[in-house]
Amino acid sequence: xxxxxxxxxxxxxxxxxxxxxxxxxxxxxxxxxxxxxxxxxxxxxxxxxxxxxxxxxxxxxxxxxxxxxxxxxxxxxxxxxxxxxxxxxxxxxxxxxxxxxxxxxxxxxxxxxxxxxxxxxxxxxxxxxxxxxxxxxxxxxxxxxxxxxxxxxxxxxxxxxxxxxxxxxxxxxxxxxxxxxxxxxxxxxxxxxxxxxxxxxxxxxxxxxxxxxxxxxxxxxxxxxxxxxxxxxxxxxxxxxxxxxxxxxxxxxxxxxxxxxxxxxxxxxxxxx
Amino acid sequence: xxxxxxxxxxxxxxxxxxxxxxxxxxxxxxxxxxxxxxxxxxxxxxxxxxxxxxxxxxxxxxxxxxxxxxxxxxxxxxxxxxxxxxxxxxxxxxxxxxxxxxxxxxxxxxxxxxxxxxxxxxxxxxxxxxxxxxxxxxxxxxxxx
Numbered sequence: 233x234x235x236x237x238x239x240x241x242x243x244x245x246x247x248x249x250x251x252x253x254x255x256x257x258x259x260x261x262x263x264x265x266x267x268x269x270x271x272x273x274x275x276x277x278x279x280x281x282x283x284x285x286x287x288x289x290x291x292x293x294x295x296x297x298x299x300x301x302x303x304x305x306x307x308x309x310x311x312x313x314x315x316x317x318x319x320x321x322x323x324x325x326x327x328x329x330x331x332x333x334x335x336x337x338x339x340x341x342x343x344x345x346x347x348x349x350x351x352x353x354x355x356x357x358x359x360x361x362x363x364x365x366x367x368x369x370x371x372x373x374x375x376x377x378x379x380x381x382x383x384x385x386x387x388x389x390x391x392x393x394x395x396x397x398x399x400x401x402x403x404x405x406x407x408x409x410x411x412x413x414x415x416x417x418x419x420x421x422x423x424x425x426x427x428x429x430x431x432x433x434x435x436x437x438x439x440x441x442x443x444x445x446x447x448x449x450x451x452x453x454x455x456x457x458x459x460x461x462x463x464x465x466x467x468x469x470x471x472x473x474x475x476x477x478x479x480x481x482x483x484x485x486x487x488x489x490x491x492x493x494x495x496x497x498x499x500x501x502x503x504x505x
Numbered sequence: 506x507x508x509x510x511x512x513x514x515x516x517x518x519x520x521x522x523x524x525x526x527x528x529x530x531x532x533x534x535x536x537x538x539x540x541x542x543x544x545x546x547x548x549x550x551x552x553x554x555x556x557x558x559x560x561x562x563x564x565x566x567x568x569x570x571x572x573x574x575x576x577x578x579x580x581x582x583x584x585x586x587x588x589x590x591x592x593x594x595x596x597x598x599x600x601x602x603x604x605x606x607x608x609x610x611x612x613x614x615x616x617x618x619x620x621x622x623x624x625x626x627x628x629x630x631x632x633x634x635x636x637x638x639x640x641x642x643x644x645x646x647x648x649x650x
Contacts, residue, residue, distance in 0.1 A: 300650065307627055389610030393644040396609050402650050403605060403613060410619040413626060421625035428590035428628055431545055 277416045278313040279372075280351040281305050284401070287360035291394040300398055301355060301370070304405035311417040315351060343378045352376060355408060359397060364390035366397055370404040372411065382411040452497025455490050463487025531562025531576060538581050545590035547632045556640050567642040573604075575640055594624050594632045601635035608643035 284297035298317070305314045357370040371383040384407040386400045413419050466484025469475050539553035557564060563576035575581075583596035602616035624631040637649035 303650070307623075307630070311626075386609065386613060387611045392609060393647075395647045396643065398647045398650070399605060399638075400609055400611075402647075403616065403619075406619050406623055407615060410622040413622055419622075422627060425591055425594070425625045425628045428545060428547075428594055431590035433541060433544070433587055433589055433593065 276311065276313045277353060277412075278315065278351040279305055279353045279355055279412070280315050280317065280349055282317045282354055282356045284357040284359060284370075287358070289361045290359050290366060290397065292359060292397045296398065297357065297359060297401055300401045301357060301405050304402065304409060305355065305412075308409060308412065308417075312412060315349070339373070339378050339380070343373075343375050353381075353412075357401065357404070359401075366394075366400075368397060368400045368404055370401070370408055372408055381415075382408060384408065452494045452499075452501060454494070455497060456494025459487045459490025459492070459494055461487065463491060532558060532560070534581070534585075535563050535576075538584055541584050541587070541593060542632075542636075545593055547590070547594055547629055548636060553636075556637070564640070566640065571607075573642070578639055580636070580639060591628070594628045595621055597632050597635035597639070598624065600639040604639045604641075605646065608646055 281298070281302040284294055284301060286292055286294040286297060302314070302316045305312070308314070352375060354373040354375060355370070356373070357368065359366065359368050361367075366388040367385060368388070369383065369385040371380050373379070374381045384404045386404060388394075388396055388400055462483050464487065466480045466482065466487055469480025470477065470484060535558035536554060539548075539550045539557060542548045542553050543550035557575055563574065563578075563581075565572050565574045567573045578600045580596045580600045584593050587593035587596060598617045598620035602613065602620060605616070606612040620631070620635060624635075634649050638646050641649060
């Protein structure tokens with residue numbers, strides 16, 4: 233029994249070593265593992281992005297769904313170490329891994345996966361459809377503590393474009409990322425964001441004030457012009473004695489009145505500036 | 506006379522407002538939004554104009570379904586009022602979250618906080634993605650990632 237346990241332990245260490253060697257930068261560490269030492273706490277937490285289980289009737293490719301999660305987590309590669317299932321599958325029994333992820337979410341099985349591939353956290357998801365409504369779930373499992381430490385879900389309304397499932401997966405992955413940033417990194421904004429803080433902007437250009445003439449002034453000017461024109465025409469009719477004298481009187485009076493009102497509007501515009 | 510002046514002062518009758526009714530000024534406002542984003546190196550001016558503006562001003566997307574008028578985005582005003590580029594970058598979150606909520610039919614109360622956290626970590630990529638979401642027809646939102 234003890235020999236069997238020792239063999240299992242060696243096999244596990246060998247597998248871990250192969251995985252870490254594949255990861256490249258951790259090659260030296262992998263060498264140590266093959267010699268029989270267990271991995272110590274690394275600076276950056278290691279997240280394994282596994283499969284997204286897609287239920288029947290959901291018009292989403294499971295590989296596309298998995299890539300959404302993996303790409304999202306890849307954005308934080310400077311702060312956390314991210315591995316995809318494709319990376320570790322080469323050194324593990326693919327069928328067994330797929331079966332474990334697809335058939336169960338039990339904490340025991342997830343912890344076992346974490347142990348096999350030497351990761352701190354496992355990210356996984358599930359998409360299911362019931363009565364036209366699609367539900368998307370994502371979770372992070374902590375392999376050290378053996379618990380699901382964060383989980384989020386959202387629904388896509390019936391009749392919505394089916395490809396929006398991927399958008400929901402994006403937003404849920406963002407929730408997990410924000411959780412990971414808060415829980416496992418210093419959460420300090422990136423240098424690029426800090427540089428943006430130092431880039432000051434000119435306040436909103438006062439386009440409204442830039443115009444010397446407000447609408448009131450424009451209307452007042454037009455009314456004044458029309459009034460002067462009408463008054464002049466009326467005056468001409470009265471002075472020359474040609475045409476309808478009453479009409480000339482009305483035109484002259486109305487023109488003078490309009491000119492006065494228009495001038496008043498221009499003055500009011502000046503007061504309101 | 507002073508009462509008249511006060512009454513007139515409360516009316517939105519500026520010359521620019523009149524022009525905007527004709528569509529001229531709205532296009533200028535749209536270009537100003539893009540100029541600020543470009544000044545902050547968050548999105549190229551040409552790409553922004555192509556996505557946000559049309560000949561008359563701001564685009565309207567989803568014209569066949571529920572019209573989504575980009576002139577109504579709070580982010581435009583927020584970006585104009587931003588005092589620094591970090592503040593401008595964060596302007597994208599509320600409208601992007603609202604757009605996803607609208608398209609999926611499932612509101613997420615944590616979205617804005619999450620969005621701000623991620624913009625702090627990768628400003629340009631996250632800003633462009635969020636701007637894309639709010640400027641897209643629902644069917645095109647998944648292509649923003």
